[in-house]
Amino acid sequence: MKTNVADALYAGCEAVVKIAWLNGLWLLFTLAGGIVFGWAPSTAAMFAVIRKWLMGQKDVPVFATFLGAYKKEFLKVNVIGLTFMALLFVLAANYHYFSASADWLSFMITSCTLMAGLIYMVALMYVFPLYVHYELPLLKYLSQAVLFGVMRPLTTACMLLGSGFVLYVLYTLPGLIPFYGPSLFGLVLMFFAYRGFVKTEAQHHQAP
Template sequence: MKGLFAVTEWITRFAYVNLLWIAFTILGLGVFGLFPATVAMFAIIRKWLRGDVDLPVFKTFWELFKKDFWKANGIGLIFAVISYLFWINLQFMQLNDSTFAQWAKIPLYFGMLVIALTLLYVIPAFVHYEAKMKDIWKNAFLVMLIHPFHNVLMILGIVVSTYIMFSLSGLLFFFGASFLGFIIMGTCYHAFMKIAEKQEALKKKEEEQTN
């Protein structure tokens, strides 16, 4: 019964934060609310992962939404520019059949894959690290680069979860954003913790050598 209650409690949490994500996205007129709401949702999921499961969700969501509104929209603007460049590259590759274009597809696809994987780490890195914006992007790229297993795990989780939720459309409304956010934030958080452990071990080793 305790296990069943715990599962029900977590289902309720995910559904509630997903509805808040939808509501605050609409509150920000969609375009301006999407990324602040997403950042707030990721920050709450991170707090859950750290064991703070009894936090006041609505109050915390609202405070985070206001606090990071402009920074989150700055991230959103960069995402939009990168998405537009992706679209231009895809159009170029589809419309151009020259030999050069065929050879250019390989590095273009590879570069787009690297950038897309980096984007998955940006918002988790933003809510996890207290750093300047340029350092957030640098950290996201470096973590993505040194943790290929996490990349694969994250992509598989996103694909499988998306397939299930589209197959059962009711799940998409209640868990579409929050559960995908949990997969992304959970995977990134594990990678961040692995890096922190390595840094701590290296620091201890250096201190031992100094002493």
Template sequence: MRGIVNGYVAFAFWITKLAYVNLLWVAFTVCGLVIFGILPATAGMFAVTRKWIMGEQDIPIAKTFLATYRKEFFKVNAVGLSLFLVIYLLTIQFQVLRSMDGINYFIASYVVLALFFIISIALLYLFPIYVHFNLTVFEHLKWSFVIGIIHPILTVFLMVVVVVLNYATFIYIPGLLFFFGGSVTAYILMWGVSKTFSKYEETENQKILVTG
């Protein structure tokens, strides 16, 4: 009986922590007027889940979140702006190619779609890599692409799990997304991507430096 009670308490504790992080994510996204807040808030959320996965279960959640939010505000928005510009230019290119006649333009449009797919892969890895390694803006983007492509099975697994979980929640219990959508997704991605970190922490003459 005591084991059941302890298990329930532990479960409730984790549920509370996940909800707390998700609410911080929502609140500070809004505080940054959404456009400027969502990326640093997401970085803060991943920084917290990274600590948990590394075994630091009793960290001060709000302090860890806010420290990352403030520290990374401008840099992570620069990363996001770079990705946005790439996506925007690819979207324009795709529309132009689809408006042209000819098989060459048709084939080229599928090349652009392939690039969109590669970007979606990189987005899975971007924040776990961002909060774990000290890199430049370009290096964050590069390693997100590289690691995502090198580990196709993990990439497909994470895509399927995240999409199916969030879709099922949206269909059956949409209210849960407000409390857990971001934090659970972040935890799953951080857990999966962290399995690859040991292979890259000592590469390129230690140019990839692990954060604290």
């Protein structure tokens, strides 16, 4: 019994250290890419490591796996990252400009912008899990992220709730952000997305 408890404590401590290490790598390589060109490949690399953990590869070398994914996907995933940054700029500018007016046309455009913002959030939650799990044409990741989010509403809801919980924990304990901020979001999103992918693949295999 004592051995089992000790093993569980050791595994828990090891996981905590690995998650913090992964978060540190995300921060380091995001800065190395000048933030603008670093955040997307760092995020894809982080999700690649987490995916391997979820697939049972607990002893995967974190640094080597992260660095390999970062270098391999740097150019391709930056296309996705820059696209999301441009979309965010357009949505923010639209909302800022039209929400300042009180006429009905501005109200309609503001409402549509908020709806587009929700779709944007769903796509952003799925795009990196999709990127590390599936080989797709580069331009299809955005549309497939939206499609998957709509087709699996329960998975999407779990991702939103899980992200909200992580946000609450980090807001309550802001000292954790440098050590566990992005990596906790990555764990939550990849966990639910991976389960959704596996279920979808199983359903496709069972279909006549």
